[in-house]
Amino acid sequence: MPIETLDFAQPFFRVQHITDEDRVSVEGRAIALNLGERDISIEDQTVAPLSSVIVQNSVLNNVKCAVVVHGFDAHTDDTELFAWVKDTWPSAFDVRQEERLRGVSHYMSPKVFVGNVGLTMYHSGSVPLNVGLHKDHPFCPVPGFREVHTQIVGFGKMQQCRERDVETLYLEEFLAPGTTHKPMYDAKGNYPWHQYETITPSIFMAVEILPEGARVPDMEVQNG
Template sequence: MPTEVITIGEPFFGLRHISDEATVDINERAIVLNVADRAIQVEAQLLQPLQSAIFANVTLRDVDRAIVIDRFDSHDSDDALCEEVRKAWPTAFEKRGEERLRGVEHYMSPKTFVGNIGLSIYHSASVPLNVGLHNEHPFCPVPGFREVHTQLVGYGKMQQCKERDPATLYLEEPMAPGITHRPMYDAEGNYPWHQFETTTPSIFLALEILPEGAEIPDVGGQND
């Protein structure tokens, strides 16, 4: 199936999973996230694995596997969009039940899997967000779990810390629409203490790649 429509962002965003295409035309502005293990050719440049950018009026070549996000900037007001999202989506605490999310203005779309890739969208409403540092993903006990986040709306920062204390921050990456932070896991899938923090109210896509042998969780429940 070369193109699969993903509905978790509706009616706010359009998502597509594209695979095994020699060429893909991107006409209107869209964020393209390369989720394959090899690069996508874009004009005379390469979009490397787990990199993203905003594209328009261009043909992508040698697309092994990619997520395309449409309509990320087609709304008139970020504030109005976020207000509608809060009406439509439950809080992440209601969906996942993690104590670190209790009382946090963090909202979550439905979640779906495309093969071994899990996709969900989050709206972080408060500044600061205070979502809490974490370094584990307990629903995937198999080593090699990979996760990145792609900014869709607003601005934020992905922070890494040496300990479970924001005062031990050692790396911070700015997040703006179209940007995916660099992977932070090691070869065994170990993560530093990390969190997303808001600069403005934000919406981002969370992408989870399960390793071989991992069981796809029940997305009707509370998993992230």
């Protein structure tokens, strides 16, 4: 289906998954993330693969694969939004059972897979978040796993470290609404020690691209 509405982020945001469309109109303001292997054009500008922008009353051209998040700035009170999210989504530790997430104010929406692409929203409720440095993704043992994060509400940063110690940090990318950090993995799919950290309480979207031969993790609660 060329344009599909995904319900994993409702009732907070409306998310569309778009494939193989020459021209897609976006009414109002939205975050557009390019998941294809070629540029998307917006008037005289281009959006590179695994990059995102905020668009407003715009047309996306030459879309191979993209995700559009509507309503990212539609909530007038972030504190009320975050309280609602905490009442709706379970903690990431309860779902994933990773020790680094125990006791962390980190909540996750249902996860939906469209083909080999998994999409999840996360609410990070504390500053700092202290989600824990990691370089492996146990739910995907097959080499070639790719992941990026797109900021939806609030402000955060993606940190890369030489060792499992924040004091060895060597690269930090600032994330504002509509921003996706640059891919961290190398050509073989290896990751540095990394973590998402909050600047303010926030919501971001994790995009997980499974390599050929990998299966959807058992913990996923929705499939598309």
